[in-house]
Every structure is written in structure tokens, then in C-alpha cells.
Amino acid sequence: MEKLNNVDKVSIAALLLMSISLTAAFVLSPLSGLALGANSLSSNVIGTVTVPSTCFATVSNTAINFGSLAPTAQYAPANLVVDSNAGGNVAANIVVSGTDWTSGGNTFLVTNTVWNPTNTVTFTPSNDLTAVPVDTHIQISAGGSGNIYFGVQIPPGQAVGTYTQNIIVESSC
Amino acid sequence: MNFQRASSFLFILSFLVFGVVSAQLGEVAGPVSFNVNISSSQTIQLNVINSGSSPISYKVILPQLVAQQVNSTAPNITSSTPLVGTIMPYTQFPINLTVYMPSGNNKPGYSWSGVVQVIETTNQTQAGGAVVQSGVAKIISISAAQPKPLNPLIYVGGIIIIAIIAAFAYKKVILSKKAAGKGATMPTSLYIRSKNGRISSSKPKKTRNKAKKQRKRVTSAKKKAPRKRR
Structure with missing residues (x-):
């Protein structure tokens, strides 16, 4: 088997990184259809609070x-x-x-x-x-x-x- | 100019004094109704609010219940929250009240009412006259309900436990019988006298089947043996 030179190693690493980033973008892309960057992460947290009736004197x-x-x-x-x-x-x-x-x-x-x-x-x-x-x-x-x-x-x-x-x-x- | 300064100073002073003396205790609105099964208890949480910027020392006074029916047995009211303590500023403070409904003379539909008080305690002393304390009051109503029927799961669980105990007991009896059958009560040796007069013995620990086999062997040997002609 041929030994990989440094250039090959770098190019393989770059390809791997690209594929990972592409995979991440695919997984995390929002369903709402918002136009976000490939690596953007967005999540909505809905906060609720109930204010009861109160009285003071x-x-x-x-x-x-x-x-x-x-x-x-x-x-x-x-x-x-x-x-x-x-x-x-x-x-x-x-x-x-x-x-x-x-x-x-x-x-x-x-x-x-x-x-x-x-x-x-x-x-x-x-x-x-x-x-x-x-x-x-x-x-x-x-x-x-x-x-x-x-x-x-x-x-x-x-x-x-x-x-x-x-x-x-x-x-x- | 001096008048303006004095008036602004008085305003600030009055605000500070008012802030110190005014109670900031409040409560979450709504009726508090207990519907407690006879011989059971129910816990309800009341919420008291300190809307002020300083802690409030409080005292809880549990109600003296007024019965709607004569000859009823009063429910027992307790609080798992300390009856005396401090409520931190801007805090909603829960007070857990538990009502136990004794069976006594109580019947479903019997009811009681009372007032739970949370009073701001101060170290103020008054040399004559009335000391005014403020706080919150919650009117509570309690009614008795049918005793809870026993959960069928308890019956099923009981039956399963009894069955398991019975199975173990049965197994133990069988094992002890088997152990007895193996020779504990048998003679130390078993002698078998064959028809031809031979005496064979078997060890006591051997089973009866073994003795039977031996007997068979003896009989077969007897069959095989040629008869002596007289």
C-alpha cells in the first residue's frame, strides 16, 4: 500500500471536515424554513407563566x-x-x-x-x-x-x- | 427654597416610614375547599406573598373549626410548614395544610369552616391602646366524603402473597416427606428373603425401587435356576 504524503493527508482531512459540516448543516437545519447559514443553530423556547389573582392590604x-x-x-x-x-x-x-x-x-x-x-x-x-x-x-x-x-x-x-x-x-x- | 427642601425631606421620610410600617403580605386568591374521605387525609397548599423588599416574620394561626352539624367529630388540621418563620422578600411562600377526617360520628356531607391566619409579627410594644397587626386570612371549608374503598390491587396482592406462602409451605412438606421416605424412619437395613432362602440386604438409603429391583433379580435368578428333581 502506498504511503500518503502530507498533501494527501491534508486534503483527506479537509474532505472529512467538509462532510462533517455538511452533515451537521443537514441535521440542524430548521424546519420552519428560515433562511439561515449552513452552520446556524436556532431553537425556540416557549416560556409560560401564569399570574394568579392576588390581594394585599x-x-x-x-x-x-x-x-x-x-x-x-x-x-x-x-x-x-x-x-x-x-x-x-x-x-x-x-x-x-x-x-x-x-x-x-x-x-x-x-x-x-x-x-x-x-x-x-x-x-x-x-x-x-x-x-x-x-x-x-x-x-x-x-x-x-x-x-x-x-x-x-x-x-x-x-x-x-x-x-x-x-x-x-x-x-x- | 428651604420650604422645598423641607417638604422633599418630609416626603422621603414619610415614604421610608410607610415602607417600614406597612405590611407587604398578600395571598393568592381563590376558595380553599377540602373534600376529605372519612379516615383519610388531604393536603392543600396556600400561597402567601411577600411583595416587600425586606423579610417578614410571620405566625400561622390554624383555624378553630365551626361545625355545620351537631354531634360531628372535628377534623384535625395540621401544617407541615413551620407555624412561625420568615418569608424572604419578593417571595411566594407555600403553606401546606393537611386535614385528617376521623370517622367518629362523621358522615359523608358533614362540613366545617374556619379561617387560617398568617400574621406579620412585629416586636412593637404599645403602652396602652391597641397594637394593630396585619396579615392575610384564608377562609377554608371542609367536607367529609365517603371512606375510600380498598384498592382491588391490595386484594390481588394479598392473594398472590398467600399463594406464594402456600406454595413454599407445600414444597417444604413434600421435601420433608421425601427426606423421610429416603430412610430417616426406615430400618437401618432392609433384608429380603427370597423363596430359595437367600437373604439379600439393601442399604437403607436406597429407595424402595432399588429393593424392588433386587427382589426382581432374585426372582429371575430363581426362575433361571434349574429345578432339582426329587
Whole structure:
């Protein structure tokens, strides 16, 4: 068998490369009929994302000071503005709940706090704040805002003290 | 000019304060309804969103279920997600709730409702008055469904397992019988007395067939042997 000289080797290598490149072009040519170069590679990746309905709500302040109240005194109304965060895209229902009032070892019931969608907070009849969350039916549209008013009544004979309570305002949708 | 500076400073300050105090918790909308087979459980994922740029410490309060029927046995609600933790900024945070429906007095169609609360926890203290916490609430409803029928595959699997055990047991019995037949209970040697008075012995481990063959051999030899004339 004849030995190949360097020129032959180079030409064979070139032919091999050409054939490989041609094969590659044949395999990878897109079906969509786009005019692409022989060695171009194109692929379409379809991205999908589902944006669900969401709601947010924020409160205007994190504390309500009802001031100094004597037993049997009533305080109303304390206004709390609730905003629907712009991040949401559907209306939020406002749900409220709370804890008992405490001052050291002294307590009085959560139901002494009342809420109302308007500033006409009444104590009889009243929407009592409860430990179990209650739907106020106050609806805040996406990006909108609304008000909820709170009042408190001190029970007769309540011991002297500085009482605190947690009021929980939540969005629900 | 000074007024403009002051107003812009106040605006930035109010924005910063608002950004700090306002809750950024939200939720994915939609009802959450469990339909749980009696003596089974079901898991549903709630998604809570932190749309703010800072982490939010949260606390999950599982619902106190209100039954629609008297004398019902309340389902058991648990969360595999920690009830206290932190939600990272711009994150959709899943809370997995599992409801187990005990059989008790429950019948299909019995239902309960309650509210799952995810509250932003703050270290704020208030010297008198009310501390306002914000969060998200999800009203959930639970209903009891018929107990799940046992999967027929379980029956088939059980039958197959029993069949396999029976086959093994049968094989073992056969093998032990065979082993017994090979001489465990046989006499140490088997003596065969032929009609012509010869005594042949066979080893006990040999089978009966071998003894039979020997007996045959003896009888054939007897046939071949010429009779002595008296």
C-alpha cells in the first residue's frame, strides 16, 4: 500500500471536515424554513407563566391609642385606613379579630372593642371584635383604600391600669 | 427654597416610614375547599406573598373549626410548614395544610369552616391602646366524603402473597416427606428373603425401587435356576 504524503493527508482531512459540516448543516437545519447559514443553530423556547389573582392590604398605622377612659366610658371612633397594595390585582375583603385587653394580671374581654365600616360606631347593637376572625364585608378594590372604625367601652368597675390589646386586620380573597 | 427642601425631606421620610410600617403580605386568591374521605387525609397548599423588599416574620394561626352539624367529630388540621418563620422578600411562600377526617360520628356531607391566619409579627410594644397587626386570612371549608374503598390491587396482592406462602409451605412438606421416605424412619437395613432362602440386604438409603429391583433379580435368578428333581 502506498504511503500518503502530507498533501494527501491534508486534503483527506479537509474532505472529512467538509462532510462533517455538511452533515451537521443537514441535521440542524430548521424546519420552519428560515433562511439561515449552513452552520446556524436556532431553537425556540416557549416560556409560560401564569399570574394568579392576588390581594394585599396594608394598614395606615400600627397602633390605636384610645386615650384615658374611666369605667363605663366609651370611645369612638378611632379610624384605621386600610389600603390595598398596588401589588394585588383583585379586591380584598377585610377580616378582623383581636385579643383580650390586658394590664398585668387584669383583663377585660376583646368584645369590649367594636368595629364599624362607618364612623357611626354604636355599642348597642355593635359589631364586636372577637378572637375568631370575622369578615367585615368591607371590600377594598385593587389599588384602592377604605376605612374601618374602632371603638372601646370600659367595663364597669374595671381595675386601674394601662391596658393593651392586639387588633388583627387581614386581607382575604 | 428651604420650604422645598423641607417638604422633599418630609416626603422621603414619610415614604421610608410607610415602607417600614406597612405590611407587604398578600395571598393568592381563590376558595380553599377540602373534600376529605372519612379516615383519610388531604393536603392543600396556600400561597402567601411577600411583595416587600425586606423579610417578614410571620405566625400561622390554624383555624378553630365551626361545625355545620351537631354531634360531628372535628377534623384535625395540621401544617407541615413551620407555624412561625420568615418569608424572604419578593417571595411566594407555600403553606401546606393537611386535614385528617376521623370517622367518629362523621358522615359523608358533614362540613366545617374556619379561617387560617398568617400574621406579620412585629416586636412593637404599645403602652396602652391597641397594637394593630396585619396579615392575610384564608377562609377554608371542609367536607367529609365517603371512606375510600380498598384498592382491588391490595386484594390481588394479598392473594398472590398467600399463594406464594402456600406454595413454599407445600414444597417444604413434600421435601420433608421425601427426606423421610429416603430412610430417616426406615430400618437401618432392609433384608429380603427370597423363596430359595437367600437373604439379600439393601442399604437403607436406597429407595424402595432399588429393593424392588433386587427382589426382581432374585426372582429371575430363581426362575433361571434349574429345578432339582426329587
